[in-house]
Amino acid sequence: MASFPKKLIEVALPLSEINAASSREKSIRHGHPSTLHLWWARRPLAAARAVIFAQMVDDPSEYVDVLLSDPPKKRAASAEMKRRKAKDPNSSSSDQQLLEEIAAELERERLFDLIKELVKWENTNNAKLLEQANAEIWQSWRRTCAQNADHPRASELFDRNKLPAFHDPFAGGGALPLEAQRLGLEAHASDLNPVAVLINKAMIEIPPMFAGQPPVNPMSQSEQMIVPRTWSGAQGLAEDVRYYGEWMRDEAHRRIGHLYPKIEITQEMVQERPDLEPYVGQELTIIAWLWARTVKSPNPAYRDIDVPLAYTFMLSTKKGKETYVEPVINGKEYSFKVKVGVPPDLERAKRGTKLSRGANFECLLSGVPIDGDYIKQEGQAHRMGSRMMAIVAEGHRGRVYLMPEGRSENSAQETNPNWKPENSLVGKCRDQLPLYGMETFADLFTSRQLTALTTFSDLIGEAIVRIKHDAIASGREDDGQPLRDNATGATAYAQAVGLYLAFVVDKCADYWSLISSWSASRQTIRNTFGRQAIPMTWNYAEANPFCGSTGNWLAMIKWVFKCINAFPSTTRGISTQADAHSQGLSNAKIISTDPPYYDNIGYADLSDFFYVWLRPVLKSVFPELFNTLAVPKSAELVATLHRHKSKPAAEKFFMDGMTEALERLAKQSHFGYPVTVYYAYKQAETKENSGMSSTGWETFLGAVINAGFTVTGTWPMRTELSNRMVGMGTNALASSVVLVCQLRSHSAPIVTRREMLKILRAKLPKALLLLQAGNIAPVDLAQAAIGPGMKIYSRYAWSASLSEKYSGDLSGPTYRNPSNMIINGDRLTSATCINCSSGTSGDSRKIRKNPKFHIALLGRQPKKFLLACLALTVLFA
Ligand SMILES: C[S@@+](CC[C@H](N)C(=O)[O-])C[C@H]1O[C@@H](n2cnc3c(N)ncnc32)[C@H](O)[C@@H]1O
Incomplete structure (x- = not known):
């Protein structure tokens, strides 16, 4: 036993x-x-x-x-x-x-x-x-x-000399497999999404493959000759990413540096801006060009003028360093001046030409309102343009803001990229942008941004050739075997470094798009994905890849370098593309997982933004991961309306799919250990004291129980940030819950609804008292109370779990006993006709007499009941 x-x-x-x-x-x-x-x-x-x-x-x-x-x-x-x-x-x-x-x-x-x-x-x-x-x-x-x-x-299953391996079938950004690896377990990560699979390769698979090896670049090689040093973990790999990243930067600068001219500070500029005096005669490196989108004025008198849709004129709101743009109007023309100090009309400067929330602006020249419909119409007719408002340059100690000048504006226009990502925006990426005529990923970038991104992408191929050559020269074996076959020779190593360099291009794409804007409070560039969507932005900041400040290529290289250095690189890690519905990787493994949260994040839609840049560079390295033009979407476990057409269809897809995926975990996981499953809430779901009742949460809990799990513990976690740090003791609700699950026993007693409510009433008060005695913050109590409730509720076999197994014709000799029907060893308590939906609840005679009755309880009733149980739990809490 x-x-x-x-x-x-x-x-x-x-x-x-x-x-x-x-x-x-x-x-x-x-x-x-x-x-x-x-x-x-x-x-x-x-x-x-x-x-x-x-x-x-x-x-x-x-x-x-x-x-x-x-x-x-x-x-x-x-x-x-x-x-x-x-x-x-x-x-x-x-x-x-x-x-x-x-x-x-x-x-x-x-x-x-x-x-x-x-x-x-x-x-x-x-x-x-x-x-x-x-x-x-x-x-x-x-x-x-x-x-x-x-x-x-x-x-x-119980080899005392070998720890069981770990698996996360919804690995995403890889936090769970990484931590399992850090704790000394062999870590397996799988995800449907190729971008997530690559992230996990970069985090847990590749670093241990090359752990302890020195870098291959010629500079490190010659330094090694003079002062030998040891390279622990993935330090050597990190060093090569840094070296070849720098090589790419220099090479790119040679090819496209002319598109990013410096700006000379002249005596003439100083006349209007005495603060520029220390810079006279110097050429400053530009950090970013700040633009406002434009549309033709709706005022017939100014119909031919492109007027700015500026959501702010503030450039810096830092105390003592306030800087802003002042529009200067001259008849039908206008220009922008940059002024230092607090604007005389601060409110006006803060709101730019914006009138109210949403896409509502005013014509800078005539004051005529420009409403959202008009802007959309102009956008869809491809009449939306842009106008430079200011330049941010590198000063001696901080940013210097300057007014636009002709050379800068021209260099932005005078380039034609040799490639652009023509994939259409889909799903979550289409929330706003197509309303303004932006239909493809190429529309999210200026020509100069596209040129920079394609130049760096092309250079990765060249870097891979170079790295392989240097690796061989440094004495690495050249077996010609690729990384995808788990090889570790010169070819595979060069491809591994190439993968990290491709990530740097992705990081740049996040900062080098038309959606990236200037943060006046932090004086840095905001990235495209400030949230889990691609929003429309009115002002945008075009970064200079070759500057030494925010958004530059070398800064991105540094981030990646630091990460690689910090990866544990100890035990083996394996990252695979697999659909959680059908994966067979969990066998005898420890499972901790963080599945998608109902309709919360459209990972597959959003990650196309990165996939389109990764694919041209890496499809020869990982052909299976890039065999589709876009990220595979149909099997993604999210309850999205745009894919499933109606709310009930989306809910059913999520419920059925999640049940199937969790069932695989219940059946395969190492049975000596519980499975831990995270569920995170949307902000809207976590209203204080609400008890977190929401479609997503209930559907998810339903799937956990239908999959055959008993919940043996629930832990509220405050792991998300909204706008501020959530400190201990603040009145903020937990943002996710960790469910601890065990496979429900075959001999679990079967109960009716009435019996279950009776049991809950009898057992919950004591369970909740125990909970209160534990270290749960009072604000988390309502959520935490779900734990004991679920613990009691899920201990009993529910007809819901019978439904899938036994749906079918019930006539026949097995179902003789009307009051206590036994099917394959389980007792049946109620059923619903799937043809007419009439309930039989408990009347098994009816079931027996009518061969059309099937056991189809999976749908509405158990969920309603689950809701009642949750409500009861919260009531007691
Ligand atoms: C909440 S995220 C995981 C986040 C991860 N724990 C982390 O720390 O970054 C859920 C993941 O499930 C993946 N996913 C969605 N449907 C899937 C399916 N059918 N099979 C496998 N993975 C799927 C998504 O691509 C996403 O990466």
């Missing part, structure tokens, strides 16, 4: 410390995977690390005998027992019971202390601490193996 110790995550977690570390992580950039490549709604590493660790280690109540056989531990427990008994002499527990409880508590505290250290960002690569965590995981594993030594599949 298999025996599995309860895991720490099923009992307790130091939640506040995990939440605080997770929230803090959002403001950390250097070396964080979020700076390797953008992915939407990444889980914080701190939460991922803590959850996987607590999922892998036993709860101390499982090994009190071991604890009490350790003299110092026993002494500590006895002392604490004496203290408690003195305080409460009438305690009903026996001495032995109390001693065991205390020993477990003290041990839990020790594990908590370890987790509290483990989640700190500073300790991400603290080898000593990670070793300690890994040793705890091994100890628990060996205990499990010992307990299951006589299991029929012991040699396969």
